[in-house]
Amino acid sequence: MTPRLSRRTFLTTAGALGAIAAGATACSTEATKRSTSNVVDFHGEHQAGITTKQQDHLHFASFDVITEDREKLQDLLKEWTEIARRMCRGELAEPGAMEDTGQAQVPDDSGEAYDLPASNLTVTVGFGPSLFDDRFGFKRVRPKELTPLPHFSGDLTRKEISNGDLCVQACADNPQVAVHAVRNLARVGAGIVAVRWSQLGFGHASATTRDQQTPRNLFGFKDGTNNIKAEDQETLDQYVWVRDADSWMDGGTYLIARRIRMLIENWDRQVLREQEGTFGREKRSGAPLGASDEFDPLPLESKDERGEPLVPLDAHSRLASPAENAGQHMLRRAYNFTDGSDGFGHLDAGLFFIAMVAAPSESFIPIQSKLAKNDRLNEYVRYESSSIFAIPPGLRDEQDYFGRTLFEARA
Amino acid sequence: MTPRLSRRTFLTTAGALGAIAAGATACSTEATKRSTSNVVDFHGEHQAGITTKQQDHLHFASFDVITEDREKLQDLLKEWTEIARRMCRGELAEPGAMEDTGQAQVPDDSGEAYDLPASNLTVTVGFGPSLFDDRFGFKRVRPKELTPLPHFSGDLTRKEISNGDLCVQACADNPQVAVHAVRNLARVGAGIVAVRWSQLGFGHASATTRDQQTPRNLFGFKDGTNNIKAEDQETLDQYVWVRDADSWMDGGTYLIARRIRMLIENWDRQVLREQEGTFGREKRSGAPLGASDEFDPLPLESKDERGEPLVPLDAHSRLASPAENAGQHMLRRAYNFTDGSDGFGHLDAGLFFIAMVAAPSESFIPIQSKLAKNDRLNEYVRYESSSIFAIPPGLRDEQDYFGRTLFEARA
Numbered sequence: 001m002t003p004r005l006s007r008r009t010f011l012t013t014a015g016a017l018g019a020i021a022a023g024a025t026a027c028s029t030e031a032t033k034r035s036t037s038n039v040v041d042f043h044g045e046h047q048a049g050i051t052t053k054q055q056d057h058l059h060f061a062s063f064d065v066i067t068e069d070r071e072k073l074q075d076l077l078k079e080w081t082e083i084a085r086r087m088c089r090g091e092l093a094e095p096g097a098m099e100d101t102g103q104a105q106v107p108d109d110s111g112e113a114y115d116l117p118a119s120n121l122t123v124t125v126g127f128g129p130s131l132f133d134d135r136f137g138f139k140r141v142r143p144k145e146l147t148p149l150p151h152f153s154g155d156l157t158r159k160e161i162s163n164g165d166l167c168v169q170a171c172a173d174n175p176q177v178a179v180h181a182v183r184n185l186a187r188v189g190a191g192i193v194a195v196r197w198s199q200l201g202f203g204h205a206s207a208t209t210r211d212q213q214t215p216r217n218l219f220g221f222k223d224g225t226n227n228i229k230a231e232d233q234e235t236l237d238q239y240v241w242v243r244d245a246d247s248w249m250d251g252g253t254y255l256i257a258r259r260i261r262m263l264i265e266n267w268d269r270q271v272l273r274e275q276e277g278t279f280g281r282e283k284r285s286g287a288p289l290g291a292s293d294e295f296d297p298l299p300l301e302s303k304d305e306r307g308e309p310l311v312p313l314d315a316h317s318r319l320a321s322p323a324e325n326a327g328q329h330m331l332r333r334a335y336n337f338t339d340g341s342d343g344f345g346h347l348d349a350g351l352f353f354i355a356m357v358a359a360p361s362e363s364f365i366p367i368q369s370k371l372a373k374n375d376r377l378n379e380y381v382r383y384e385s386s387s388i389f390a391i392p393p394g395l396r397d398e399q400d401y402f403g404r405t406l407f408e409a410r411a
Numbered sequence: 412m413t414p415r416l417s418r419r420t421f422l423t424t425a426g427a428l429g430a431i432a433a434g435a436t437a438c439s440t441e442a443t444k445r446s447t448s449n450v451v452d453f454h455g456e457h458q459a460g461i462t463t464k465q466q467d468h469l470h471f472a473s474f475d476v477i478t479e480d481r482e483k484l485q486d487l488l489k490e491w492t493e494i495a496r497r498m499c500r501g502e503l504a505e506p507g508a509m510e511d512t513g514q515a516q517v518p519d520d521s522g523e524a525y526d527l528p529a530s531n532l533t534v535t536v537g538f539g540p541s542l543f544d545d546r547f548g549f550k551r552v553r554p555k556e557l558t559p560l561p562h563f564s565g566d567l568t569r570k571e572i573s574n575g576d577l578c579v580q581a582c583a584d585n586p587q588v589a590v591h592a593v594r595n596l597a598r599v600g601a602g603i604v605a606v607r608w609s610q611l612g613f614g615h616a617s618a619t620t621r622d623q624q625t626p627r628n629l630f631g632f633k634d635g636t637n638n639i640k641a642e643d644q645e646t647l648d649q650y651v652w653v654r655d656a657d658s659w660m661d662g663g664t665y666l667i668a669r670r671i672r673m674l675i676e677n678w679d680r681q682v683l684r685e686q687e688g689t690f691g692r693e694k695r696s697g698a699p700l701g702a703s704d705e706f707d708p709l710p711l712e713s714k715d716e717r718g719e720p721l722v723p724l725d726a727h728s729r730l731a732s733p734a735e736n737a738g739q740h741m742l743r744r745a746y747n748f749t750d751g752s753d754g755f756g757h758l759d760a761g762l763f764f765i766a767m768v769a770a771p772s773e774s775f776i777p778i779q780s781k782l783a784k785n786d787r788l789n790e791y792v793r794y795e796s797s798s799i800f801a802i803p804p805g806l807r808d809e810q811d812y813f814g815r816t817l818f819e820a821r822a
Contacts, residue, residue, distance in 0.1 A: 057613075175586075202586040336590075338470065
């Protein structure tokens with residue numbers, strides 16, 4: 001048996017009187033230490049899972065609310081908070097859910113993460129534009145920025161995998177832990193919410209802290225070199241966090257999610273020069289063309305001996321750069337995906353793009369409008385879904401719940 | 412930057428003269444040590460990825476051969492062998508594929524695993540029944556056991572995600588490494604093979620060595636407690652490896668793959684007693700009902716005070732047990748999956764069942780026929796695909812290639 005810290009170990013050691021039993025104490029110090037080392041703080045000014053060091057795996061789910069009862073929705077969000085808080089500590093959704101004494105009861109945890117550690121699980125909850133219709137009395141407090149994204153030139157988005165009333169972004173270093181989290185929230189939501197769409201992701205395709213190596217997307221390029229990092233407090237305050245003391249969104253952000261199918265077979269037939277020109281970066285080092293280090297600034301003005309820009313005018317990194325977008329930044333938290341095949345002999349693979357921004361109308365929307373028209377990368381991708389969610393502020397204490405500020409908001 | 416062993420580090424340290432350069436030598440000992448610690452031996456009597464300690468992630472792909480040229484197929488299998496051998500060592504598919512000197516060339520590696528270690532990658536190749544038609548002259552050497560699986564009672568299998576001419580099972584402790592392996596084999600196969608279907612899996616749902624803790628499936632139960640382990644040489648020889656000195660399959664095995672969709676929302680509404688009765692085991696410990704330890708034998712004869720069997724007559728573990736199946740064993744290598752939602756408000760999740768057996772007609776087929784009729788678990792699952800592939804023996808040396816014994820076989 002491989003010794004591993006698990007929900008079981010946690011319960012044994014951190015539980016109650018049982019923990020005093022001989023044998024259980026031997027490993028309790030180490031167990032406790034390790035249990036907190038892979039636990040992300042659930043409370044704070046902002047929700048976890050935004051500037052949290054990006055975990056290896058994603059399970060993102062969108063839900064339709066199938067009741068029109070505001071109170072039922074509010075109760076569910078309170079229950080989700082309780083459950084998420086425990087799961088993020090590496091515990092069962094409900095204490096005692098695996099006890100034999102409950103033989104005649106429906107288990108309050110599905111059990112597949114019972115032996116697994118917390119794995120840095122974060123659960124981030126958001127609200128889609130459709131929640132702000134006539135059903136729940138939220139119409140008058142819909143933030144101006146929470147508007148369905150426009151159709152961008154070339155978009156081939158499918159309605160059934162876009163948007164939704166609620167979203168849950170579960171990230172963890174173990175996919176089973178992320179899947180367990182979404183599944184148990186869906187489980188307790190039966191009759192109140194229904195899964196609209198969900199997406200698994202791996203190989204985090206952005207870095208969100210300075211100690212993370214920049215990962216590679218499925219085009220083989222480093223992705224998100226110039227991402228906003230958790231350490232960039234000023235940039236976060238300016239471009240990620242909503243700052244409006246009068247709004248229920250104060251301290252929140254807007255999450256944009258787009259499923260970007262990569263036409264990898266087309267890409268794999270391009271010569272290296274074309275691939276590097278498309279990104280405007282060297283494939284191996286990630287350095288901008290004409291520079292030598294990954295983190296060098298893009299030499300947007302430099303030209304080669306024939307007078308051509310070193311970073312092509314239609315290169316993705318140029319078009320998306322803050323320098324070409326009035327200084328606008330987006331926090332990205334993308335994941336790679338591979339979901340079987342497309343039925344035409346190709347892998348269905350790509351990038352599940354996630355960005356968090358304070359004002360989509362000033363950052364994501366104008367930037368994407370430009371990219372949609374000019375980005376050379378468009379030739380190799382297909383935008384299949386497009387969603388926006390308002391991510392309310394963080395949970396301030398043990399009594400707080402997902403969406404409290406929304407339920408308390410007055411128009 | 413987090414220091415990590417990567418394909419890049421490997422090339423730097425194990426490369427050629429460049430490795431002698433000052434600075435590179437400092438970490439070479441540790442790098443070499445770590446590089447071999449996550450490398451699975453590519454050569455041997457049997458292919459890797461069968462009794463190999465089960466890795467955390469799976470990417471399984473089935474291919475249709477789209478040429479009728481036997482030599483082209485043979486050349487591709489030789490190329491696959493070369494590439495797979497390198498990737499399993501943690502190297503690029505082709506040395507130098509990321510070099511700047513190749514600007515005018517199509518890169519010989521897609522690059523997304525460049526910074527990642529070997530991650531215990533294994534690549535296992537097999538042949539489906541359809542390869543043994545008139546196209547390649549294999550008709551007369553089709554093994555009797557390589558016959559499309561029968562329809563089992565209740566099967567709702569879809570043709571487009573079943574079978575195929577070739578299969579590749581890539582397993583690794585990092586999903587990006589497994590995806591990279593399949594993708595690069597597909598890349599070099601353009602024009603010769605086309606992806607028919609593919610499946611990603613996580614949270615290995617079987618243990619294949621004695622030092623692995625039994626993992627849990629998405630029903631929350633330990634899965635594969637009584638699996639054949641790599642250490643069970645005698646059982647492997649009897650039930651897993653084909654032993655026939657006159658056959659090109661000598662030392663090979665048959666791989667059976669079935670996508671088992673779990674109706675998790677139905678399952679999650681059952682009381683613990685019903686869940687445990689369905690498996691015939693305790694949910695928490697994995698012990699057979701009426702026993703106390705996970706590895707205790709199933710007390711098939713024991714009855715409760717009312718004369719009812721402790722392990723119900725329709726319990727999955729009873730019906731699948733060797734004791735009830737003339738001693739037959741199957742090596743299982745299943746993975747959990749979650750592939751978005753089903754469009755009806757539910758997660759599309761389940762178990763991608765993989766078994767390896769010497770004689771499907773004596774083991775898998777009779778056992779599944781019985782399970783299909785009587786297993787209480789059927790109420791909670793849906794069999795969506797069904798495939799069989801012949802896995803030829805292992806690669807004996809650096810000159811060997813996938814399928815050599817088949818190409819050399821005479822009827």
